[in-house]
Each structure stands twice: as C-alpha cells, then as structure tokens.
Amino acid sequence: MKEKDPIRYTVIGDSIGRGSGAETPGQKWFKVLERRMFSEHGIRMSGSYIVQSGATSFEGLYRLSQFENSGKSDLVFIIFGENDRKYMKAKDFSVIYESLIRKAKAVYPKAEIMTITESCLTSNDFAAEIDAISDHYHASHIDMRPVFQKTGLSAAELTKDLVHPNGRGYQLYADAIYQQLTQDTIRKKEIAAIVDPIHEDTYENYESISSFQRKEGFIIKDGYMTSGQKGSQLEAEFYGNALGVNLLRSPDGGEIKVYIDGKFVTSMSTWWPFASERNLYIANGLSNGVHTVRFEVSGGKSHNNISNDSMTRISSIIVSKSSK
Template identity: 25%
Template sequence: MKKIIIVLLIVLLGSAMVVATFAKDQNLTGITKLRNGTVNAVILGDSIAVSQGASDPLTTGWNSELKTSLFNKYANNIVWDNKASAGHLIDYSLQRATEIVSTTDAVFICSGRIDRNFDTPDQFGKKYAQLINDIKSRAPNADIFCIVEPPMISSDESLFLGIRTAIIDVSANTGSNLLDVWSTFPQNQVDLVEYLLDGLHPNDKGYKLMSDYIYNQIVKVINEVKRRKTVIPIQQFFSIH
C-alpha cells in the first residue's frame, strides 16, 4: 500500500511539474510580457501624463521612474509611446487613440483634470468608455490602465471627485486596471503642498510617489496572471494534450 501511495505521489508531482512548465512556456500578452521581453506601451492624456512639473521629465517623470523600477525587477524594458499633450481634454486622447497599433501591449490613460471644468461626470464617463472600447478594437491584447490623477490644491477640487468616480466605474465596467493615484497622495492640502510644484502638477517627489504606486499595482497584476496560469487543473492539462 505504501509503495502505491509513493508511486501516486511521484506521478502527481511529475504532472504538477509538467503543468507548471507548460504554463511558463505559454505566450505572454499585455503587461505580463515584462517577465520575458519588452513591452510596448502607449500613454494618453494631459499635462500630468507628460510629467509637467518634473525637473526633467525624461529622468524624473512618473513613466521614466516606472520604467527604471520595472527594469530593476524584471530586467526587461517598457518602450513608451507618449501620445499625451498638456492642456487637452479627453477628446484629444480619443483622436490620438486612432494611432494605436495592434502590437501595443499596454495603454495608460491619464486624463480628467481639465475635463472637470468642461464635462459633467456622466459626459466624461461616456467618452472614457468610448476611449477604452476604441483601444480594445485596435489592440485586443493590450492591458488598459486607468489612472486617476493626483489631488490638487484648489477651491474647485470637489469638481474632480465626480470625474474620479466616473473613471473608477468605467474601469470596473470595462474590465480595465484601475490605478487610483489620487488615493495615495495626502488629502490634507497642507501636507499635499510637499508633493506639488504649482498646486496642480506634481514635483519630482510627487511623480516618484505616483510611480511607486503604479509600480506596485503592476507587479500585483503580473503576479496574479502568473498565479492563474500556474495553477492549471491536471485534467485541463491532459485535455489540452
């Protein structure tokens, strides 16, 4: 009886190892490609998307900091195609989204700050949903990340709360990845000063905080996908073969 049990354990262990190897060898898509190669990512949005306020956006901007952090962990690069531009509404992102190619692995949407003064949350939410659908039609395998921009020091900051809610809702309804950067910044405006250059745009410290938050969320996404792919029922494995 003991010998039978030992043999069964060996068979099960061997099967588990084969399954794990099988999962590891699967073609990775989206942001998870960082585990074994380069990721091509697009940025859409406004002035914060282009790291306005950083001393040198090429080195201290949020996406520059993020690229460095992810390379240090995965030894692979993100190649950025930043289609954002300062001073534009989400309508501009809708225009630039038409340039997204099918080989895009990830899209980061960083918009909404200016829109609070032009669109109601409902109007903005509809445009945001349209943007995500447009991205999906052009790059079906891309992971979409919806960034809620940091809070600002302003008497009309309350207007942005509706925009934030719209982004959260649309992100959930479309199966996108929410990056609620807003929540990681101080909500007290006295403390917030330390992270902003001009009351709106983050300074280097603010963009580093933003980058660190996004980094941690991306790692969670990659780890979750890895976990799901590794834990494949043995029956499913053999049915595939």
C-alpha cells in the same frame, strides 16, 4: 513580467500623462517606472505618447482615432479627468471616457488598460465615473488621490503648482503603478476586455469637416479660417452625435462663442503660450439628424493674451456618429 519580455506601452493623457512638473526628464513617472522595472526584473520598457497639456479625454480619443500605424502595445495608460471637469459634465465625460477605453482596445487588442485617477482631481463625480467604467471593462485602476493623502505631505511638497506633481510626486505615481502591475501579475489578472457598453451611445470614429456654409468676416490664411474682428461668424452643417473643433491656439488667441442649432453652448478661448493645433471638445449626446454649428468671435480675450490682437483660427469641425 513573468517571461521578462520587453514591455511596450502607450500613454494617452494630459500634462500629467506627459510628466509636466518634473524637475528633470528623468523624474517623469514613466521614466522612473522604466528604471525600476529594469533594475528589479531586467525588463526593458519603451513608450509612445499621445499626450497634450490641457487636453481632455475627447482630445485623446480624437487623436487615437486618427492613428493609422499605431504599432503594438502591451499596456495602455489612460490619464484624464482634471481638465475634463472644466469643460463638460460628468455624464458627458463618462461617455467619452468609455469610448476611449473601447477605442484603445480596438487599436491595441492585446493590451492591458491601466486607468489613473489624477492626484489633483477635485471632482468626486468624475472620479466615480473613472472607477465605474474601469471596473466594467476589467481595467487595472489606480486612484492617486489617497496615495498622496497617505504620505501626510502637503500638495505644495508633492507638486510644482498644486496641480502637476514634482519629482517627489511622480515617484509616488511610478511606485503605485509598479505595485499594481506586480500585484496583477501575481494574481494572474485577466487583461481588460471589450464587453457590452454601459452607455447606449459611444463615439469611437471621428472625421473632420472643413467646409463652412456661411462665412462672415473670416478669411483663409495659412490653412485656417481666420478673423480678429468681433462679430465674425462661421457656420457649418453636420450629422453626428458628438462635436469638436480643430483650431490653432496661440499667444494672440481670442475667444469665440459656440451655438448649436441656434442655442448658445459654450465659450472657448484660443489662447495658448505657444502656437499649437488643438482638437477641442464642444458637445456630445446630440440627437440623430442634421445640426448646425456657428462660431462667433466675441472680441474678448484671455488675460494671458498680452498682445494687441484677439485672433481666431479654425481649420475644421470634428464630428462623430453613434457607434450603434
């Protein structure tokens, strides 16, 4: 900022990261920030985006780990939390979130990291993890919850749907980020750095495995193991400490049950309003050694699925070994 050089930034986040809820594209928080930076300092900002509506920090971490030509970035925004609390415990989120910061610094070693606690985050446990990890890595951190509260305006006035900010809400995001960047520049803050990890295990490198040792009721169609029949099963062996799945979410998506080493872990919906390849979190903190994951079609479906079908389409599992 002092040199008035162009700023290249990267956003890794969920729907708020991509500005969902803004009435117009120009009201997205990063577009507001770009305009202010140029009007007040003559600095041009340009961004790249690793964002997905409904994403968790696991999905952001996996997508970042797949980058081969990531280019350069001076500033990385990390915006997660609200979706994560629906699928994992705070301690599991903490490991993934720390891994994401470490991976971001590995991919963009000269970049500052700015973490944002979303205005809609209702879990204080998750917010506390974001704050503690940000502090540990000397990342610049903004908690948007008190920013919204200080306005005296209701959530209905600042959001589209009580979750996603509207143009007025995103103006608050842009203002808070601008002020933080300005303050950090004035006080000559040192950028975030990779230091010794908080957690014993972090997960920064992932691979996809598409081989399944057992298939019952599934057929290969359009590159996916596909089934709409209740009780159909897919089973795969893997070695790793964290597990996810690559699957297609779609308007006719159904529900699956997930078992690891024979124990029920979670149920997952594959419904989405439009077809979208997703990288979904299942578990982390698994012991070293060989594990077995089994996916079973439950026959149920989301109330949003108004089709006559309840389909499951899985392409591969995602595994990661501990970085230690």
